[in-house]
Amino acid sequence: MPSTDTSAAQQPALNIVLIGAGRMGQAMLSGIRAQAAPHAITAIEPHAPTRAVISNESGIRVLASIEALQDDADEQAAEVILLAVKPQMMSAVLSALAPLLRGDELLISVAAGTSIAQLAAACPPGQAIVRAMPNTPALIGMGITALAAGAHASDEQIQLAQGLLAGCGEVVLLQDEAQLAAVTAISGSGPAYFFALEHALLEAAQQLGLPAELADRLVRATGRGACQLAWQSSESPWQLQENVRSPGGTTAAALSVFEQRGFHALIAAATAAAAARAEELAVDNNPH
C-alpha cells in the first residue's frame, strides 16, 4: 500500500541541477523554489527561448548543455539531479551525464516508462535513484507526486526527495515501482482528463446557446468548486454525485446518458491505454 507520509524534515540548502526545463521541469522548479531553503538551482535547457524565460523569471543559472556543468567547481557539485526530459531523450541525456556523476548524488527522474534499472545501467554502480511521477498542478503547488526508490537510495535521500517534491503538493511513497505505470495513468495524465471534461462542457454550453465568455466562467467555477468539494468532503465521489441527482431531475437525465453510453467503460479503457503506453515506453526506451 502507498504511504502518504509527506512529513519530510526541514530541508537543507542544496545544489540542485534540473535537466530539461519544459512543462514538467518548470512546474517542479516553481514548487522547489517556493520552499524556505534557498537552494542553488541550475537548469539545463537546450531551447534558447525557454532559457531566456526561465532566466528572466527566476534568475536561476540556466545552461544550454549538460557538458557545460563540467566547469563547475567542487563546491558547486550537485547533490540532487532532477531529470525531466522526455523518455525518448533519456538515453542521450544519461550518456552525457554519466561521465560527470560522482556516484554520491541523488538522481530523481520523472520520465514516464524509464525504469530504475534502465537509469542505473547508465550510472556508476551504487547510484542513488528515485523515480517520481508528478503532475502539472505542481505549477501551483497542488500536484501529487508518487515516488519509487531504488535499492541504493538511503532513507535520508528518500526523505530528501519527499521534502523537495512536497513543494509541488502531496507526495506518496510507493512500495513497488511496478505501481508507477498505473499511477502514471491515474494522476500523471489525470489532470488532462479533468481538462478534457471541462473542454467538452464548454463546447456543450455553447451548443446549448450560451455565449463563450459566460460558458467559460460557468465551467471553470464549476470545475473548481466540484474538485474543491470532493477534496474537502468525507463523502465518496459517488455519494457526492448522488447528492446532486434527484429522482426524475435534470442531473438524473444527464447521468442516465453517461450510464447508457458507457462512461465508466470509457474511463477504464482510457486509463488502461495510458498504463499500457507507460509499459510500452519502458520497452521502446530499452529494446535489449
Ligand SMILES: NC(=O)c1ccc[n+]([C@@H]2O[C@H](COP(=O)([O-])OP(=O)(O)OC[C@H]3O[C@@H](n4cnc5c(N)ncnc54)[C@H](OP(=O)(O)O)[C@@H]3O)[C@@H](O)[C@H]2O)c1
Ligand atoms: N507533462 C506532464 O504532465 C508530465 C507528468 C508526469 C511526468 N512527466 C514526465 O516529464 C518529462 C518531461 O515532460 P514534459 O511534458 O515536461 O516535456 P517537455 O515540455 O518537452 O520538456 C522536456 C524538456 O527537456 C528539454 N531537453 C531535451 N533534450 C535535452 C537535453 N539533452 N538536455 C537538457 N534538456 C533537454 C526539452 O528541450 P527542447 O524543447 O529544446 O527539446 C524540453 O524543454 C517526461 O519524461 C514525462 O514523462 C510529464
